[in-house]
Amino acid sequence: MDIEASGVCHSDVFTVEQQRPEVELPTIPGHEAVGEIVETGKDVEAWSEGDRVGIGWHGGYCGDCESCRRGNFNMCRNGEISGVTRDGGHAEYMTARSEALANVPSELDSEDAAPMMCAGVTTFNALRHTDARPGDTVAVVGVGGLGHLGVQYASESGFETVAVSTSNDKRELAKELGADHFIDSSNGNVAQQLREIGGADVALVTAPAAEAVEQVIPGLGTDGEVTVVGVPGSPVETSVGQLIASRGSVSGWPSGHAKDSEDTMDFGVLRDVHTMTETYSLDQYEQAYQSMMENEARFRAVVLP
Ligand SMILES: [Zn+2]
Ligand SMILES: [Zn+2]
Structure with missing residues (x-):
């Protein structure tokens, strides 16, 4: 080639x-x-x-x-x-x-x-292998190389799309890409803000950071899924009780x-x-x-x- x-x-x-x-x-x-x-x-x-x-x-x-x-x-x-x-x-x-x-x-x-x-196939393929249906709430965590595509795929697939980013300066852009909501994770509790809009049916974690996974687990709705596609450099610590309470799951998806x-x-x-x-x-x-x-x-x- x-x-x-x-x-x-x-x-x-x-x-x-x-x-x-x-x-x-x-x-x-x-x-x-x-x-x-x-x-x-x-x-x-x-x-x-x-x-x-x-x-x-x-x-x-x-x-x-x-x-x-x-x-x-x-x-x-x-x-x-x-x-x-x-x-x-x-x-x-x-x-x-x-x-x-x-x-x-x-x-x-x-x-x-x-x-x-x-970046594209990883987010697109991960999303289409979740149980999310049109109208479900899908959070895309991280608005970077993967996430800026993930937000578009989620929005164009008919999901209520939440962009979660550590950079508040990505708010406008995330909205332009199709996000219905924006959560600035550097300011306030991500899980609480997710719960306020009904809890995430799916959280697609594109940011390669353990805390990106940890912060969304308590924000899952019933039977919510965290699908991780960004590889964190350190282990993820979480309270399993949160997963039990939401019947939630955490899984990975490889490209x-x-x-x-x-x-x-x-x-x-x-x-x-x-x-x-x-x-x-x-x-x-x-x-x-x-x-x-x-x-x-x-x-x-x-x-x-
Ligand atoms: Zn890659
Ligand atoms: Zn083989």
């Missing part, structure tokens, strides 16, 4: 800081890449030179393991991870496995589409496979969901990474090689 755009995700940290055992340096990080195919392998029939494709965290599956045989390709036990087990997208070119590629709709430019390969990414982009085209990006050249990657790590990126840093 000739890379046209490559989003900078918080999970780049696993490679940059070598936080996962699979990382063997040198490895190029990046798992939100969109580009054009310049050459295909000899057995590849699904794609041709010139196709515009994207690849996300899911970098390929084996087809033979227990998970694959049940059709859970994203849960493959021998799966590849872009930018972790093989070189990723922060480069001029990358190789990718055929089954991990998603077709990018012509309506989306590459800079817009790249973040949908992780999606190529078809999920296509669904995400198609939904984006259908409902006018777009990524808000700040762009960097390839040799500015370190700057882009810092902007993301310091929660300053508005909202997704994207490298344009």
